[in-house]
Amino acid sequence: MKTKKLKAILMVIVLLFVSVFIFSLWRAEASSASASQPKTEINKTEINVKGVASVLAEPDIAVVTFGVLSEDVSADAAYSKTSSKINKIIDAIKKLGIDSKDIKTLKISVYPKYSYNKDDNASKIIGFYASTDLTVTVRNISQVGKVVDSAFKNGANTFSDLRFDISNVGAYYNQALAKALENAKEKANVLAKGLGISLGKPRIVNENTYINTPPIVYKTQEMALSASSSQIQGGTIEIKAEVTLTY
Structure with missing residues (x-):
């Protein structure tokens, strides 16, 4: 009788352990399945704007x-003439x-002259x-005409280009960049208001590379020979900047 009771108790204990083990396996599988399922993402409106200013x-x-x-007839004689x-x-x-x-030798060339029969x-x-060829940087714009006149009066007979530039271009670019940023923010606010959403700080801010090319004035030899200081004007240079914001 005691043996039967003992067997019954042991059976109950074994069944209990088996049940606990099966339950543990079930929970582990359920957790794994839940983790493997993709989470539902909340759709968010993304706003991208570009600001441009100059x-x-x-x-x-x-x-x-x-x-x-x-x-000249010889390379040495031709070079001597040019050097003089x-x-x-x-x-x-x-x-x-x-x-x-501010006076730089840009290029020196000596090459033969051929006769074809x-x-x-x-x-x-x-x-x-x-x-x-010489490159001369003139830091006083009012002297450009005088430099050109003097060069040709003293033997220059070729003319490549005349380029205007700005020495402190960085300061002007920063002004354009600040304006471009404000332009981008204004556009973003207009879009957000139309969509009925609020804007926080932008998640991404990109300064777009923009090459500001100074104007070049090409002149022929005849134009350069007849140039006077009053005829050469630098005008103005447009300095641009671009910014992209992502909200």
């Missing part, structure tokens, strides 16, 4: 590029108050060309 500034620097091209004229030009420009650091399809060297 400021106008008067240039305070001009970069002038011109040079001398000479020809270049040195004369540099001395004349310095007398106008241009600093030596149609009868035998042969070519031969009959001389040489020598050229030197």
Whole structure:
């Protein structure tokens, strides 16, 4: 009798342990299934806006590029002619108050001059060309015409370009950038008001790279020779900035 009771108790204990074990497995599987199911995301409205602005500034620097091209029977003679004229030009420009650091030799070239014979399809060297190009930075815009005049009066016979620029362009760009930011915020507020939502701080702010290219005034040799200081005007330079905001 006691043996039967003991067996019954043992059976109950075993069943209890089995039940607890099965329940534990069920809970683990349920938790795993719940974790593997994708969570329902709350749809949120995303607002992207671009702000654009610009400021106008008067240039305070001009970069002038011109040079001398000479020809002679030998390379040495051609180069000597060019060097003599270049040195004369540099001395004349310095007398106008241009600093030596603002006068840069851009390029020196020496190359042969060929003559072509149609009868035998042969070519031969009959001389040489020598050229030197100078780049001069003029930090007083009112002197640009005088620099060009002086260069050509003293032997320059080639002219590449005339470029206007701004020495402290960073300050003007920051002004444009601040305006672009305000422009973007205004657009975002208009959109949010129309959608009936409120805006917090932007999640993403991007400053878009924008290359501000200074204006270039190309002039032919004839135009440069006839130029006077009153005919060369820098005008204004437009400096742009762009900003993108994401809310």
